[in-house]
Amino acid sequence: MEQINRCLAILLPRQPYVDWLNSLRESRDKIWSLQDFNDQGFAYLIPEYSQLSDMRKYVQDNFQVVFEDALSRGLANEDRWPSKRGRETFEAWFEVEIHSRILDLSEEPLRVRSIRSLAHSLK
Numbered sequence: 001m002e003q004i005n006r007c008l009a010i011l012l013p014r015q016p017y018v019d020w021l022n023s024l025r026e027s028r029d030k031i032w033s034l035q036d037f038n039d040q041g042f043a044y045l046i047p048e049y050s051q052l053s054d055m056r057k058y059v060q061d062n063f064q065v066v067f068e069d070a071l072s073r074g075l076a077n078e079d080r081w082p083s084k085r086g087r088e089t090f091e092a093w094f095e096v097e098i099h100s101r102i103l104d105l106s107e108e109p110l111r112v113r114s115i116r117s118l119a120h121s122l123k
Helices: 015-024 034-038 052-061 063-074 087-093
Strands: 002-004 006-013 042-047 094-099 102-104
Touching: 006 034, 006 052, 006 063, 006 102, 015 034, 015 063, 015 087, 042 052, 042 063, 052 063, 052 094, 063 087, 087 094
Parallel strands: none
Antiparallel strands: 002 102, 006 042, 006 094
């Protein structure tokens, strides 16, 4: 077991995100519920900080990247994303949980794959 030098931010969708997804569905598509997402959420490794306030600030400084990633998981077509994607919408649509101690329980080596479309936007 090893401790990873990162913190973890988990985005838990709120009802407005679920409502948005359901507004896009075709008639035979699944109707999503809040529970469908709150069982796992969206997880992001963020830099390691000693203060919770610094971890939260990092997420707030990078909310646009995280918000757009969450939207793309629901719908890749950016033309149908909501036009209002500011901090107020982000906070209304998602709850953010922060975890400061990340342990790797696997004996398999950690593999990292770069997602360039997101990485260039981080602050």
